[in-house]
Amino acid sequence: MSRIPRIVILGAGYGGIITALRLQKELNYNEADVTLVNKHDYHYITTHLHMPAAGTDHFENARVSILKLIDEFKIDFVKSTVVQIRTQDKKVILEDGTLSYDYLVIGLGGEPETFGIPGLLENAMNIRSINTVRHIKEHIEYQFAKYKKEPRRTDYLTFVVGGAGFTGIEFIGELADRIPQLCKDFDVDPALVKVYNVEAAPTALPGFDPELVEYAMDVLTKKGVTFKIATAIKECTTDGVQLADGEFIKSQTVIWTGGIRGNRLIEEAGFEAMRGRVKVDEFLRAPGHENVFIVGDGSLVISPENRPYPPTAQIAMQQGVVCAQNLVGSIRNTSLKQFEYKSKGTVASLGKGEAIGVVGDKKVKGFWAAQLKKMIDIRYLFIIGGIPLVLKKGKFF
Known part of the structure; x- marks a missing residue:
């Protein structure tokens, strides 16, 4: 009898958790030994982290227990x-x-890319995990107390806030909403509070529609x-x-x-990478492996326009599928599927009741864009946890 193939998935981010849940659905019992490894015993919803970081929502609403998502008869979970990574x-x-493997999935997420700017690593905070956003929230409140x-x-x-991409813009929208309450709680004159958003590129939200960028900056400036x-x-x-000026x-x-750059373990493992990201083949495999x-963040996928796709939750989810x-095709010796990214739209929140977005060729902004953002988040909850998770977490999104 041939040995059951071993699949090891590193990381329970968007790409890793979707891969695990799909394998759980598509593989038969005893068809493969699947192990999911993650540093924490929860999956956190990265696109929601800007809210608990600013203190406009509780961090618990951004995380989900991994053991409540997986079938432990099909997926072994290892918290470590x-x-x-020793490919040889x-x-x-x-x-x-x-852990030994026959097939390996690397979904270890990203790390802050400082571009060599002195002092950033030591003196700046990052919105990248449950623990970091909890620290940011407490730090902000402490500043008011110290004042x-x-x-x-x-x-x-x-x-x-350094960077005016999605994370930066969404965070300052929430922070701007939180400041009036903080001023009230600590009896601070709101006129004394300053929020700066610094961006090296010639525009905020690079690559976004200029009309919507102007709208976003106007909302946040106000x-x-x-x-x-x-x-x-x-x-x-x-x-x-x-500043450079x-x-x-x-x-x-x-x-x-x-x-964001890919996890350093990827480069240390000997994969050819650019800022920790590997240019994967059409089947999402590392070249030569x-x-x-x-x-996810460790992969580099090139668009038909010969430009790298940005590492978003949306692309990681599609990669997981x-x-x-x-993996199933490899085990069963059937044909593999080429990965083709299909954008389902892009929405950036600007705080309570405000957002901008593009769906197909339609531009949306304001209240309806904010509702669309909620629908996208709730759809993800449904994908990973079905109606029970939507009922439990959906009201917070």
């Missing part, structure tokens, strides 16, 4: 941290053990945000940020959302 031995080294003890320190009330567009951060210190913004709160699939199909 990956230390090393077909082994994954964990902090507390070793009450040292009323001359207006740098406590100055907040700098909420009190000051934009510094086409202005790079030259250095981040313990006292604030030095010579201005220094004094601040005790710098939040960096300006870039027919048994290794890469999804195709990755699972190709």
Whole structure:
């Protein structure tokens, strides 16, 4: 009797969890031994993290227990941290053990890309996990409390967000909504609070429709945000940020959302990568490794226009579906499916009741775009957890 093939999935982000759930659905019992490895025992919804980071929602609403999503008769879950990937031995080294595999799925997510800007790694915070957003929320509240003890320190009330992409824009929308309540709670004059959004590119939300970008910036400006567009951060210190135009913004709160790179373990494993991202083949496999699939932030997929797709939740979800199909095809020795990304639309929230989006060739903004954003989030809850998860979490989205 031939041995049952072993599939190891590293990471329970969008790509990893969708791959696992699809394998759970498509594989027969005892057709493969599937193991899902994740640092935490929960899957967190990255596209919702900007809300608990600003304090407009509880962080619990952004996470879901992995054991409540998977069928433990089909998927083994291992809570551990990956230390090393050894492709030559077909082994994954964990902090507390070793796993052997026949097929490997790498979905380890991304890390902040600092582009070599001095001090960013040491002095800026990042919206990248449940723990980091909890820290950001508590830090912001602490700044208001500290200001009450040292009323001359207006740098406590100055907040700098580096990067005007999706994460940066969505976060400052929520932060701008939260500030009036914080001012009320701590008896602080709202006029003293400053929120800066700094972006090196010539526009906010690069690649978005210019009309919608203008609308977004207008909404956020009216909420009190000051934009510094086409202005790079030259250095981040313990006292604030030095801008390329010579201005220094004094601040005790710098939040960096300006870039993502793939997990460093990918490069350390010997894969040819660009900023930690591997240019996968049409079946999502790493070049030269027919048994290794890469999804999410660690993968690089080129569009028909010969440009890399940005690493979004939407593309990772679609990769998870195709990755699972190709794992099944590999095991059953049937044909594999080529990955073709199909955009279902893009929506960016701007705080409560406000958003912008593009669906097909239609542009939406304001209230209806905000409702569309909620529908997208609820649809994802349904995909991973069905109606029970929608009923439990949907009201918070």
